[in-house]
Amino acid sequence: MSLQPPLNALHVFCVVVREGGFRQAAQALHLTPGAVSRQVQSLEAHLRQVLFERNAGAPATLTPAGRKLHDSVDAKMAAIKEALDTGGRARRQASILVDTSVTLAMHWLIPQLPAFRERHPQLNVQIRTVDGDINPASPADVFLRRDVAELRGLPFHTFMRERSVLVASPAFMSGMAARKTDRLRWLGKAPRIGTRSRPDLWPVWCGAQGLDAAALEPALELDNTVLAIQAAVQGLGALVVPEAFVRATLGIDALQCLSGPVDSGSYSYAIGRRQASARVTIFTEWLKEAGRQENESGVSFQAHKAGFS
Numbered sequence: 001m002s003l004q005p006p007l008n009a010l011h012v013f014c015v016v017v018r019e020g021g022f023r024q025a026a027q028a029l030h031l032t033p034g035a036v037s038r039q040v041q042s043l044e045a046h047l048r049q050v051l052f053e054r055n056a057g058a059p060a061t062l063t064p065a066g067r068k069l070h071d072s073v074d075a076k077m078a079a080i081k082e083a084l085d086t087g088g089r090a091r092r093q094a095s096i097l098v099d100t101s102v103t104l105a106m107h108w109l110i111p112q113l114p115a116f117r118e119r120h121p122q123l124n125v126q127i128r129t130v131d132g133d134i135n136p137a138s139p140a141d142v143f144l145r146r147d148v149a150e151l152r153g154l155p156f157h158t159f160m161r162e163r164s165v166l167v168a169s170p171a172f173m174s175g176m177a178a179r180k181t182d183r184l185r186w187l188g189k190a191p192r193i194g195t196r197s198r199p200d201l202w203p204v205w206c207g208a209q210g211l212d213a214a215a216l217e218p219a220l221e222l223d224n225t226v227l228a229i230q231a232a233v234q235g236l237g238a239l240v241v242p243e244a245f246v247r248a249t250l251g252i253d254a255l256q257c258l259s260g261p262v263d264s265g266s267y268s269y270a271i272g273r274r275q276a277s278a279r280v281t282i283f284t285e286w287l288k289e290a291g292r293q294e295n296e297s298g299v300s301f302q303a304h305k306a307g308f309s
Contacts, residue, residue, distance in 0.1 A: 009043035012036055013051065014077050017070050020135035021060045095124045096283050097272075099140035102129045103197075103225045104267065107245035109144070112290050119286070123279055131197075140272045141280050142287075146265055154270035157284070160291030163261035164201050165243045170256055172235040184209060184259070187216055191237030194218025195228045201240040201264060208262035229255075244294055267291070 016025040016036065026033040044051050051066035062070060100109060105127050113125055133150045134143045148156050166184075168176075176186050194202055194217070206213035220237055222228045225245060232239040233254050242264065249255045269287060271280060 006039075006042050006046050009039040009046070010073060011077055011081075012039040013043050013066075014070065014074050016040060016052075016060050017062065017066075017074070018135075018137050018139060020138065025060075094122060094279075095126055096142065096279055097126045097128060097140045098142050098144060098283075099128050099130055099134060099138060099272075100144035101131050101146070103245060104144060104146070105129050106226060107229075107248075108294075111248065115290070116283075116286055120282060123282065125283070134270075136273060138272065141277075142283060143270045143272060144267060144287075145270075146267050148268050151268065151270045156268040156270045157288075158266045158268045159284075159288045160244070160267045161263065161295050162242050162244070162265040162267060163295075164205055164240050164264040165246075165257050165261050166205060166238055166240055166259040167232055167246055167250070167255040167257055168238040169233055169235040170253060172232075172237065173256055173258075184211065187211070187238060191220060192216060192218045193228050193231050193237040193239040194221045195223070195225050196221055197224045201242075204264045205240040205259070205262050209259065247297075 012025065012029065012031075015028055016022055019025045019028050022033050022036050022040075025031075026036045029036065040051065047065075047069070049065040049069075050063050051069060053061040053063060055061070098109070109127065116123075116125065128138075128140065134140075134145065134152055134154075136152050136154065143151060143154070145151055146162065176190060192202070202216060202218060203213040206216055220231065222231060225241060228239055229241060229246060229249065231237065232241070233249060238258065243257075243261050246255055250257055269284060271284070
């Protein structure tokens with residue numbers, strides 16, 4: 001065994017754990033996955049231990065030896081990197097990394113950020129979009145998720161209720177003259193849009209309206225809410241969607257709201273492994289305030305718009 005420890009390989013090992021996989025680490029390090037794998041193999045050869053389970057297609061899972069090594073060196077390697085990164089600490093103190101889903105980032109968080117920047121110009125919010133379970137070892141300061149199970153057991157705080165509405169484009173509704181007289185029964189013969197990522201929305205909405213969900217299953221299913229909203233804007237059918245995600249399109253009449261809101265869930269945040277700091281507290285307090293304002297604006301907005309049901 002070589003007496004010279006492979007420090008670069010140790011750094012790559014820590015990045016693989018932090019990013020949750022060899023491919024993700026390769027992207028973060030601007031290397032090929034093969035180069036990352038070779039670095040880890042050199043470390044395993046040096047230690048004469050297997051550090052990761054080798055399961056094709058599975059995420060990077062540490063062996064007991066790998067977990068012991070990571071627990072021993074991760075904080076030390078981070079301290080070395082910070083000491084060698086001239087000026088890096090000051091930049092990180094002025095930044096907040098938020099890990100959230102694509103839809104929440106696109107349709108709610110990003111439109112809110114100008115107000116945050118105006119109030120806190122010294123803080124720079126960076127967004128990383130990841131759908132599904134979080135990686136607790138990632139460098140994110142704050143995780144945002146709808147499904148708290150995806151927060152992997154981290155303590156969480158709910159900051160915004162989710163309420164969903166039925167929407168459709170004006171062009172689509174122009175062919176539905178019966179909408180005001182038959183209390184939404186026209187939906188049985190109308191194209192309905194659903195999302196595979198949120199199969200709960202139509203049943204929840206139908207239950208609140210006293211309608212048979214089995215008779216109103218979506219005829220057009222898309223992978224995610226972003227695509228479903230675009231399909232509704234293009235007049236392909238009616239859609240049940242979180243109200244916060246279509247606020248802008250309702251405001252410019254690209255979509256019409258056809259029902260009052262129904263409760264369909266909530267959004268929560270968890271603080272990452274770096275733990276609370278002054279900048280994270282500033283962001284999470286703002287997040288809770290923005291969530292309260294969203295819920296309040298939704299009530300008044302729907303009181304004005306919900307005249308179709």
